[in-house]
Amino acid sequence: MNKYLEQLVELSKYDTQISSFEPQIKNQKAKLEEFSKDAIALREEINKLESEIKDIKNKRAKHDAHLGELKDKLNDISKKGAIVQTEKEIKALQLEEEITKEQISFSNEEIERLDKLQDNKNNxxxxxxxxxxxxxxxIKELEAKIEESIKSISEQRNEVSYKRGELVEKVDPKILSFYEKVKRWAKNSAVVPVRKQACYGCYMKISDKIYAEVIKSEEIVTCPHCGRILYKEVEITE
Ligand SMILES: [Zn+2]
Structure with a gap:
């Protein structure tokens, strides 16, 4: 293969590799983020439970206070019971006592219910x-692993960048600028193989004449349809 073409094939491979590192790093970070979602949901649940428990405690305290008042009232009623004389007064007092006792039993039931609820929430x-x-x-474990793999990806990237830099110094500036021009629009497919006599960038068939030139590979041949730089692979590996 023509030396220039060989360099461009190599350069294109480096560029493809280099552009694959950033998505790899992003992918690693996304993994951690996805994993952290569970922890965020748990923290929210904990906050909600804590505020619910606080609420239950407040309600219980109110019932406790109310219960104290009701018991005082019951004492007053029994004191009054010793004083009242008339049938009407006795009946009124009995009714009051009944209502107060009902209120006490309601408060007790509420306290019992709240205590159970609080137990459940506490659990x-x-x-x-x-x-x-x-x-x-x-998460800490995963973080350490991801940090490690990001470090290794960065190291690979540096290595490839270094090799690319070394190669670029050797490439003829005109050839390099031609490659850069094609790469501007073709991105990672600036240099593509010909397979089954078709350009592997635009997948169009190329003429016998151009195909023969590609096989000969004495000079840089571009696809007549899309303009990508073509080369014939030594061995076709999918
Ligand atoms: Zn093409």
């Missing part, structure tokens, strides 16, 4: 906290 909270701590440990 859920404990579970969420322990899950979060597990999750955070795994």
């Amino acid at each position: 859920a909270l404990k579970e969420a906290v322990s899950k979060l701590s597990e999750e955070e440990d795994s």
